[in-house]
Amino acid sequence: VVIGMWVIGELVAIATDQEATDSRVGVYFKQAVRGQRNFADYRQMLVENLFNSMLNNRFFEITQKPDAPFTGAGAGKGSFLARDVDAFSLDASVKDGGVERGLEALLIEARRVDQFGFLATELDRAKTNLLRGYERANAERDKTESVDYAEEYIRNFLEAEVIPGIEFEYAVTQRLLPTVTLDDVDRLAAGWITDENRVVIAQGPQKDSVPLPTEAALLAVFDRAARSSVVAYSENVSGDALIDALRPPGRVVSTRSLANAGVFEWKLSNGARVLVKPTDFKADEILFSAYSEGGTSLVSDADFMSAALSSQIVGLSGLGAFNRIDLGKKLAGKAARVSPSINEMSEELGGSASPKDLETLFQLAYLDFTGARLDTIAFAAFQQNVGPFLANRGASPEQVFSDTVQVTMEQHHFRARPISPATFAEVNPQRAIAFYRDRFANAGDFTFVLVGTLDTTTLKPLVERYLASLPSSGRRDSARVVSSGPPRGVIQKPVRKGIEKKATTMIAFTGPCTYSPETRVAMRAMVDAFQLRLDETLREKLGGTYSPGVGGGCSRRPRQEYTIRVSFESSDDNVDALSQTVFALIDSMKAQGPKASDVEKVREQIARSREVDLKKNSYWLAGIATRDQSGEDIAGLLAPFDALVKNISAAQIQEAAKRYFDVANYARFVLLPQATP
Numbered sequence: 001v002v003i004g005m006w007v008i009g010e011l012v013a014i015a016t017d018q019e020a021t022d023s024r025v026g027v028y029f030k031q032a033v034r035g036q037r038n039f040a041d042y043r044q045m046l047v048e049n050l051f052n053s054m055l056n057n058r059f060f061e062i063t064q065k066p067d068a069p070f071t072g073a074g075a076g077k078g079s080f081l082a083r084d085v086d087a088f089s090l091d092a093s094v095k096d097g098g099v100e101r102g103l104e105a106l107l108i109e110a111r112r113v114d115q116f117g118f119l120a121t122e123l124d125r126a127k128t129n130l131l132r133g134y135e136r137a138n139a140e141r142d143k144t145e146s147v148d149y150a151e152e153y154i155r156n157f158l159e160a161e162v163i164p165g166i167e168f169e170y171a172v173t174q175r176l177l178p179t180v181t182l183d184d185v186d187r188l189a190a191g192w193i194t195d196e197n198r199v200v201i202a203q204g205p206q207k208d209s210v211p212l213p214t215e216a217a218l219l220a221v222f223d224r225a226a227r228s229s230v231v232a233y234s235e236n237v238s239g240d241a242l243i244d245a246l247r248p249p250g251r252v253v254s255t256r257s258l259a260n261a262g263v264f265e266w267k268l269s270n271g272a273r274v275l276v277k278p279t280d281f282k283a284d285e286i287l288f289s290a291y292s293e294g295g296t297s298l299v300s301d302a303d304f305m306s307a308a309l310s311s312q313i314v315g316l317s318g319l320g321a322f323n324r325i326d327l328g329k330k331l332a333g334k335a336a337r338v339s340p341s342i343n344e345m346s347e348e349l350g351g352s353a354s355p356k357d358l359e360t361l362f363q364l365a366y367l368d369f370t371g372a373r374l375d376t377i378a379f380a381a382f383q384q385n386v387g388p389f390l391a392n393r394g395a396s397p398e399q400v401f402s403d404t405v406q407v408t409m410e411q412h413h414f415r416a417r418p419i420s421p422a423t424f425a426e427v428n429p430q431r432a433i434a435f436y437r438d439r440f441a442n443a444g445d446f447t448f449v450l451v452g453t454l455d456t457t458t459l460k461p462l463v464e465r466y467l468a469s470l471p472s473s474g475r476r477d478s479a480r481v482v483s484s485g486p487p488r489g490v491i492q493k494p495v496r497k498g499i500e501k502k503a504t505t506m507i508a509f510t511g512p513c514t515y516s517p518e519t520r521v522a523m524r525a526m527v528d529a530f531q532l533r534l535d536e537t538l539r540e541k542l543g544g545t546y547s548p549g550v551g552g553g554c555s556r557r558p559r560q561e562y563t564i565r566v567s568f569e570s571s572d573d574n575v576d577a578l579s580q581t582v583f584a585l586i587d588s589m590k591a592q593g594p595k596a597s598d599v600e601k602v603r604e605q606i607a608r609s610r611e612v613d614l615k616k617n618s619y620w621l622a623g624i625a626t627r628d629q630s631g632e633d634i635a636g637l638l639a640p641f642d643a644l645v646k647n648i649s650a651a652q653i654q655e656a657a658k659r660y661f662d663v664a665n666y667a668r669f670v671l672l673p674q675a676t677p
Contacts, residue, residue: 011199012215016206019498021392021399022071023204023212025099026091027106030197031077033086036162043176046130050180051188052076053126054118058109058233059092061325064316064381069105070094071385077192080199083159087199088192095388096210099202100221107225110193116232117186127177128333136335136354138170139284195222205392237329240321242363243371250468252460259635263624266463270472271444274463275628277620278454286452287621288338288361290349291629292445294477297344297558301414303431305423310432310439311340311347316378317433319364320371324378336360340368340440344415345479345557347439355453362466365448369440369470374433383424390421397498401671404495408667409486409508416483444472447628451621481558486510491667496674503572504671505579506565511662513554513562517636521644523553526656527564528602529594533585538568544578545570556630564660572672579668586661593654602653606645 036042052075059073070092080087090110094102144166155161164172200219202212250269257264258275266274299307318324338351338361349368353361393399403418410416417423448467450459486508513519527550534548545568552564570578594602613619623637633640 010219012218013199013201014212014215014218015201015203016212017203018206019395019397020203020205021396022388023094023096023099023202023210024092025094025103025106025202025218026089026200027103028080028087028089028199028201029192029194030080030199031086031088031192033079033084035160039172039176042162042172043180046173046177047180047184048077048188049130050123050126051185053129054122054185055109055113057122057126057328058113059106062105062109063385064325064378066377066380066384068381068385069098070102071388073102073106075110079159095384096204096207096391099204100213100217103200103202103218103221104225104228107193107222108228108230110189111225111228112230112233113186114189114193115230117182119233119235120182121235121237123180123182123185125329125332127180131173131177132333132335134166134170134173136284137166139354140282141166143282205395235329238322238326242322242330242360243320243366246366246465247370247469247471249465250470251464252468259633261624261635261638263634266460268463268468270468270470271474272467272470272472273447274467275447275449275624276454276456276459277451277624278456279452279617279620281452281615281617283453284335284354285617286353286355286358286361286450286454287617288349288351288353288365288448288450289621289625290365290446290448291346291625292348292439292442292447292477293346293479294439295343295345295347295479296415297479297482298477299435302426303428303435304415305426306428306432307342307435309427310436311342313374313379313382313427313429313432314340314368314372314436316382317373317375318378319367319373323375331360334360336364338364338368340436342436342439344482355455358458359462359466362462366466366470369443372433372436372440374429376429379429386424387421390419390424393419397495397500397671398504400497401495401504401669404493405506405508405669408491408493408669409510410483411485411487413483441471442473442475442477443467443470444474445476447625449621449625449628451617451624479557483558485559485561486563487667488665490664493667493669495669495671497671498673501572501673502569503575503673504567504569505575505668506567506670507579507582507666507668509552509562509564509566509661509666511562511660511665513560513660515554515556515560515630517632517641517644519554521641521648522652522656523562523564523660524606525599525602525648526589526653526660527551527553528605529598529653530566530585530589530657532598532601533589533594534566534568534582537581537585538578542578542581544568544574544581562660575670575672583663586657586663589657590654590661593650593657596650599648599650599653603645603648606648610641610645 034041034044036045055075059075062068063070063072071094073090073092075088075090077086077088079085090106092102092106152161152163156163202218204210204212252266253269254267255264263275263277266276268274296304296307316324318327322330334357335354336351336357338349341348341350349365351361351365406418407416530550534550538545538548548566548568550564550566552562554560554562566582568578624634627634627636
């Protein structure tokens with residue numbers, strides 16, 4: 001249901017949707033398009049970017065407080081539905097029934113800026129972060145990918161965006177940014193937030209129990225916000241160091257090269273290992289990961305939910321002496337990030353850094369091991385913010401479909417339950433932080449991987465100071481297998497949810513496999529060959545679906561088993577016919593194998609993607625970690641892999657189809673619209 005009209009220069013729209021999972025409100029202040037014809041225009045663009053950055057930071061701070069008026073909010077400026085109209089927007093996601101309160105909070109925060117402006121410290125951080133972004137882009141100017149150039153050319157043609165090149169833009173930004181004052185930024189609020197040309201949009205789930213506000217109620221919010229009393233924003237940024245006291249440094253006790261892959265291993269005095277691959281693929285990129293066995297498999301079912309969300313709770317709590325907000329301010333201008341995660345079988349870190357900020361990356365990793373903290377206020381805010389999502393997620397047909405697939409393929413295992421208000425209520429933050437600290441208390445059984453623009457002379461002392469000094473108990477944990485795996489036999493599972501006249505079909509084939517490079521290449525070749533068949537038949541010949549897909553492979557953990565999933569969207573009355581066609585294509589692949597031309601296409605596709613992958617740090621980071629954890633030779637990423645691809649044959653693909661398309665063991669899930677009464 002949509003209602004809209006112009007009222008004193010305002011357009012108000014109110015929309016409800018029975019499949020919506022959240023409530024949102026936004027206000028758009030329409031403006032004339034401003035081009036970039038000269039240096040003054042470019043400087044104004046910098047001013048606007050700084051304004052939006054600082055206001056968004058304030059919005060984020062609000063979401064970290066209990067009983068926040070919105071669960072997320074943002075400010076921005078850009079095209080409004082057409083290229084000849086711009087708009088400054090304030091937008092927020094809110095709890096059900098919280099549209100008016102959320103809109104008022106947006107307007108009051110904007111009014112606070114209009115009345116008192118920003119702080120000098122806020123502007124300094126915003127400038128530092130903005131300039132750092134330009135600096136990094138300039139450092140990578142010779143490594144820019146073709147797609148980035150193409151997108152810029154498109155914007156130049158369609159939107160008249162100037163494209164002088166990043167080297168020029170960086171130089172101009174270095175010259176202009178210091179001239180931007182608080183007054184320049186502060187005056188934007190008065191010019192952008194006006195009483196005319198406003199568009200207000202409120203939307204949410206279609207619930208009789210929680211109606212959206214009327215148009216009159218929304219317009220009344222503007223009057224209340226204008227009359228409200230506001231006080232100036234304040235902050236107290238700590239000048240303390242990230243780490244107050246380091247443990248005594250350890251040392252690298254041995255070094256060895258790993259067979260012709262450009263990778264070497266350092267063993268540390270605390271038992272940890274470091275695998276390093278210096279590259280020149282990017283000028284300003286270092287990627288980082290760390291892993292250890294264990295994960296949530298080591299906890300009881302009673303503590304599972306606390307353990308599963310433990311790394312997320314640590315992430316929203318901050319590190320060491322800094323809460324999440326203060327940590328972000330402390331890291332202004334630093335191109336370094338590290339994030340912990342704990343999955344079923346392992347605990348891990350993932351991160352990246354610019355070479356000049358490599359020490360900051362190591363400091364963050366050090367704190368992830370030694371400085372985990374529990375911020376009960378932030379957790380309370382998280383509980384309140386996640387509540388509306390959990391309450392409404394069952395309204396989404398796609399979510400219900402995904403949940404059905406999950407619980408069915410895990411045979412309704414306790415740990416495969418979809419997240420819900422009931423399962424989230426099982427989370428105990430104290431138990432979560434205790435579990436996290438236990439899993440990261442022993443760095444001695446971790447392996448750390450670094451790939452990118454690395455100078456080993458600089459790297460080694462950092463490794464000894466921050467990684468080799470981490471505590472080690474000598475304990476060696478092994479993950480345990482908890483779930484029973486996918487069901488056997490043929491399963492047909494229709495799901496009726498939603499009103500749109502369409503269907504989503506997913507057919508999952510599962511079974512045991514031998515995890516090896518040979519198996520993985522054979523399965524990839526088979527999947528790629530079958531994708532060609534799907535495109536040719538379901539899309540081109542039958543016109544039954546636009547983008548059929550097939551994917552999957554052989555996994556090592558928690559057990560060696562494969563999953564291959566064929567999926568497509570179609571009209572709801574064409575599901576069975578297209579499904580029968582899929583199985584006919586499978587029978588043909590088994591009986592006749594792929595066409596010779598398809599085999600050649602598959603080889604070319606894999607070889608071409610590999611040619612690109614070999615020049616990506618992300619490929620090497622994942623490849624080194626995966627092969628190291630499975631006990632495979634890292635050098636297998638090079639010539640041995642090329643040989644496997646070169647030897648892909650029709651017979652190999654046919655044999656893989658016979659083995660892995662087991663028509664006696666699959667599950668078919670179909671999402672259909674609800675039956676009409």
